[in-house]
Amino acid sequence: AQSVTQLGSHVSVSEGALVLLRCNYSSSVPPYLFWYVQYPNQGLQLLLKYTSAATLVKGINGFEAEFKKSETSFHLTKPSAHMSDAAEYFCAVSYSGTYKYIFGTGTRLKVLA
Amino acid sequence: DSGVTQTPKHLITATGQRVTLRCSPRSGDLSVYWYQQSLDQGLQFLIQYYNGEERAKGNILERFSAQQFPDLHSELNLSSLELGDSALYFCASSVDGNGADTQYFGPGTRLTVL
Numbered sequence: 001a002q003s004v005t006q007l008g009s010h011v012s013v014s015e016g017a018l019v020l021l022r023c024n025y026s027s028s029v030p031p032y033l034f035w036y037v038q039y040p041n042q043g044l045q046l047l048l049k050y051t052s053a054a055t056l057v058k059g060i061n062g063f064e065a066e067f068k069k070s071e072t073s074f075h076l077t078k079p080s081a082h083m084s085d086a087a088e089y090f091c092a093v094s095y096s097g098t099y100k101y102i103f104g105t106g107t108r109l110k111v112l113a
Numbered sequence: 114d115s116g117v118t119q120t121p122k123h124l125i126t127a128t129g130q131r132v133t134l135r136c137s138p139r140s141g142d143l144s145v146y147w148y149q150q151s152l153d154q155g156l157q158f159l160i161q162y163y164n165g166e167e168r169a170k171g172n173i174l175e176r177f178s179a180q181q182f183p184d185l186h187s188e189l190n191l192s193s194l195e196l197g198d199s200a201l202y203f204c205a206s207s208v209d210g211n212g213a214d215t216q217y218f219g220p221g222t223r224l225t226v227l
Contacts, residue, residue: 034215036218043115043117043219043221044156044203044205044216044218045218046216046217049213090156094213096211096213097212098212099163099169100161100169101146101158103155
């Protein structure tokens with residue numbers, strides 16, 4: 001069955017440190033992959049997406065993610081965390097022709113001063 | 114602001130009641146999605162409509178139904194409400210609803226069932 005797994009429901013990093021949020025998908029067909037961010041009391045907002053073009057995808061707010069087919073991963077990174085990055089991050093996967101989006105369980109990022 | 118609007122913002126009701134949540138997509142978007150977000154189940158895809166037609170169904174209960182009208186706004190109807198239906202309900206829209214589309218989320222409707 002197609003699924004997406006986010007390792008770590010809570011991640012804490014110091015301000016200025018590297019942010020690494022993990023996402024793995026399970027599928028035998030090429031996926032479309034997304035990272036969304038949700039700030040408190042708001043809806044989700046797209047950070048970046050992979051749709052079979054470049055495997056290294058750059059998004060908003062300095063985030064990027066790399067699609068690694070051999071590892072079935074799409075981890076989200078940011079070189080230097082900022083206090084404003086504190087939010088919940090969701091990885092999502094979909095597939096051509098299915099019209100369904102599967103979201104991971106989310107990772108809450110805390111940034112320590 | 115994503116351009117997707119949802120009303121009402123908050124809804125408090127009793128068990129057994131029926132409510133209707135409304136969503137207006139971004140201008141030009143033909144596809145609307147509904148999601149339920151709760152602490153214990155995370156973000157669950159409920160249903161997708163494209164230009165008035167149901168296109169995909171997720172974990173939507175039989176007590177729930179939705180439709181998309183000719184002006185492309187959508188309504189999610191929840192009936193025979195139970196305590197466990199308390200959640201945030203999000204609507205999202207996209208241009209044509211294919212797998213590569215970016216979804217734009219509304220601010221959500223917080224439903225509390227007492």
